[in-house]
Amino acid sequence: MGKISLKQVTKSFGDVTVIPALDLDIEDGEFVVFVGPSGCGKSTLLRLIAGLEDVSSGAIEIDGVNATEAPPSKRRLAMVFQSYALYPHMTVRKNIAFPLKMAGIAPDEQERKVQAAAKVLNLTNYLDRKPGQLSGGQRQRVAIGRAIVREPAAFLFDEPLSNLDAALRVNMRLEITELHHSLKTTMVYVTHDQVEAMTMADKIVVLNAGRIEQVGSPLDLYRSPRNLFVAGFIGSPRMNLLTGPSAAAHGATTIGVRPEHLTLSRSEGLWPGRVTVSEHLGSDTFLHVNAGDLGTLTVRADGEVDARHGDSVFLTPQTGKIHRFDADGKAMA
Amino acid sequence: MATQHSRSAARLMISPAVLLLLGWMIVPLAMTVWFSFLNYNLLQPGPRTFAGFSNYYYFLTDPAFFTAIWNTLVLVLGVLAITTVGGVLLALLLDQPMWGQGIVRILVIAPFFVMPTVSALVWKNMFMNPVNGIFAWIAEALGLQPFDFLSQAPLFSIILIVAWQWLPFATLILLTALQSLDSEQMEAAEMDGASALARFFYITIPHLTRSITVVILIQTIFLLGVFAEILVTTNGGPGTASTNLTYLVYGQSLLQYDVGGGSAGGIVAVILANIVAIFLMRMIGKNLEN
Numbered sequence: 374m375g376k377i378s379l380k381q382v383t384k385s386f387g388d389v390t391v392i393p394a395l396d397l398d399i400e401d402g403e404f405v406v407f408v409g410p411s412g413c414g415k416s417t418l419l420r421l422i423a424g425l426e427d428v429s430s431g432a433i434e435i436d437g438v439n440a441t442e443a444p445p446s447k448r449r450l451a452m453v454f455q456s457y458a459l460y461p462h463m464t465v466r467k468n469i470a471f472p473l474k475m476a477g478i479a480p481d482e483q484e485r486k487v488q489a490a491a492k493v494l495n496l497t498n499y500l501d502r503k504p505g506q507l508s509g510g511q512r513q514r515v516a517i518g519r520a521i522v523r524e525p526a527a528f529l530f531d532e533p534l535s536n537l538d539a540a541l542r543v544n545m546r547l548e549i550t551e552l553h554h555s556l557k558t559t560m561v562y563v564t565h566d567q568v569e570a571m572t573m574a575d576k577i578v579v580l581n582a583g584r585i586e587q588v589g590s591p592l593d594l595y596r597s598p599r600n601l602f603v604a605g606f607i608g609s610p611r612m613n614l615l616t617g618p619s620a621a622a623h624g625a626t627t628i629g630v631r632p633e634h635l636t637l638s639r640s641e642g643l644w645p646g647r648v649t650v651s652e653h654l655g656s657d658t659f660l661h662v663n664a665g666d667l668g669t670l671t672v673r674a675d676g677e678v679d680a681r682h683g684d685s686v687f688l689t690p691q692t693g694k695i696h697r698f699d700a701d702g703k704a705m706a
Numbered sequence: 707m708a709t710q711h712s713r714s715a716a717r718l719m720i721s722p723a724v725l726l727l728l729g730w731m732i733v734p735l736a737m738t739v740w741f742s743f744l745n746y747n748l749l750q751p752g753p754r755t756f757a758g759f760s761n762y763y764y765f766l767t768d769p770a771f772f773t774a775i776w777n778t779l780v781l782v783l784g785v786l787a788i789t790t791v792g793g794v795l796l797a798l799l800l801d802q803p804m805w806g807q808g809i810v811r812i813l814v815i816a817p818f819f820v821m822p823t824v825s826a827l828v829w830k831n832m833f834m835n836p837v838n839g840i841f842a843w844i845a846e847a848l849g850l851q852p853f854d855f856l857s858q859a860p861l862f863s864i865i866l867i868v869a870w871q872w873l874p875f876a877t878l879i880l881l882t883a884l885q886s887l888d889s890e891q892m893e894a895a896e897m898d899g900a901s902a903l904a905r906f907f908y909i910t911i912p913h914l915t916r917s918i919t920v921v922i923l924i925q926t927i928f929l930l931g932v933f934a935e936i937l938v939t940t941n942g943g944p945g946t947a948s949t950n951l952t953y954l955v956y957g958q959s960l961l962q963y964d965v966g967g968g969s970a971g972g973i974v975a976v977i978l979a980n981i982v983a984i985f986l987m988r989m990i991g992k993n994l995e996n
Binding site: 444 | 897900909
């Protein structure tokens with residue numbers, strides 16, 4: 374079981390309030406991703422759940438039991454750190470067995486659990502090495518192994534992939550998702566990378582300056598962002614946001630159109646403009662179009678589109694794909 | 707240093723310094739070796755005759771020699787024990803966030819800046835003196851008989867003085883090592899259910915081993931040659947109770963005017979120090995590699 378509830382949790386460092394009162398429920402077995410820009414308080418929130426920081430007020434419940442005052446070791450949570458935080462002087466085997474040893478589990482039982490975890494994570498051949506002799510991805514797996522053997526109520530991941538190179542990151546992303554499918558344990562995952570959030574999460578929590586902007590499934594957030602912040606944060610490349618007359622025409626202060634919801638034409642369309650940069654990715658082409666008063670718009674076009682700097686093009690938003698926001702930045706129905 | 711030419715130019719340019727240092731070392735060493743084979747006593751005028759190994763024979767069979775070896779060993783190990791254990795504890799204490807941290811740290815380093823003769827005299831006259839010392843005053847205030855440190859426990863007193871001088875050095879090195887410990891490792895251990903004591907033994911101490919070996923290596927080199935503290939406090943006495951090897955050599959050559967014997971003692975000390983150094987280097991080299 375691993376149901377975590379935050380009730381009116383706040384956190385201040387001195388006079389600075391990092392997290393104003395916040396409520397959040399994490400259901401058992403869910404993969405929840407906290408996402409937001411740097412300094413939005415997502416790591417602090419995770420550390421509050423872990424018990425590495427004390428809450429300033431409010432309560433944290435784990436499986437219905439108040440754990441606000443419980444020390445980290447008593448919360449039955451396991452954490453994977455950004456720097457992996459492996460013990461450099463211990464072999465992989467001892468690293469993974471450390472929580473078991475601290476729990477006073479018999480050595481043969483420890484060895485059995487370490488072997489089982491190593492098998493799941495493809496570490497069996499590396500058990501006698503020290504962390505210094507492993508690659509980044511292997512270290513990451515050892516850190517996950519150390520978390521798995523404890524059979525925790527929930528896993529906490531603090532930007533675990535940010536120290537890996539791009540190719541490895543995609544692999545580890547898949548591995549962690551598969552791990553979640555096989556263990557079915559609650560996972561709370563912090564990242565600033567919205568691609569990680571979109572691909573892994575059952576539920577995304579978008580944070581900004583310590584406040585929760587929106588909670589929902591990846592597609593919910595993509596289809597109906599509740600405000601301008603979420604609209605701009607979720608989706609890659611970013612949503613085009615337009616103000617002025619073109620927004621007023623739709624009865625809104627700001628309208629947003631995602632790059633993939635603009636239709637590109639050489640001959641006719643709503644908004645004329647000139648291509649400034651075209652990025653050919655093979656599968657797609659991202660065109661940055663200078664559309665005069667509207668500013669620069671990004672369009673996602675077919676990979677075979679051969680547009681060059683200075684070409685004149687027309688853009689038309691697809692009907693029903695326009696997001697409207699009021700003067701406060703809130704989405705309008 | 708890329709080309710053959712620049713490499714030989716570099717060798718040429720460092721050669722004066724190397725030669726000077728080599729001469730600086732070789733000349734006194736060669737003279738000491740030479741004297742150690744002569745009958746050379748300042749109180750006996752006349753030609754200095756060749757003595758063979760008799761100087762070595764007399765030095766090594768002198769009962770004071772074994773006492774001196776033993777005292778040297780006790781002194782070095784005693785100071786090492788106090789400074790490493792005390793240094794770790796002090797470093798842990800100073801690593802805690804507190805008000806006036808900067809000033810406290812400077813104060814802790816202060817004993818290292820006091821000259822050995824001065825600090826030994828301060829200890830001798832202001833702390834350990836059985837009449838005027840502060841320890842005697844405390845003992846009297848508690849209604850106890852004052853303890854005459856330097857005559858009743860001379861070696862222990864010297865260990866105390868030397869340890870006081872070297873504690874800041876150990877603390878400083880260990881404190882910087884402690885500050886380089888990744889805080890996430892500590893947090894990971896905390897989440898893994900390790901108690902404060904377990905974290906200290908499983909995370910902090912292994913992290914500090916490298917610095918502890920450095921402290922032991924450097925201190926051993928200096929502690930083998932402790933001299934000023936003994937000279938100004940006990941003069942190696944009572945008897946030979948606080949005579950170490952360095953002080954024994956000094957006594958042989960400058961109190962008994964036996965230059966030959968003193969030189970032989972000096973060579974013996976050099977050999978012993980080298981044996982210790984080789985062992986330490988091997989042990990520590992292995993430790994530093996991992």
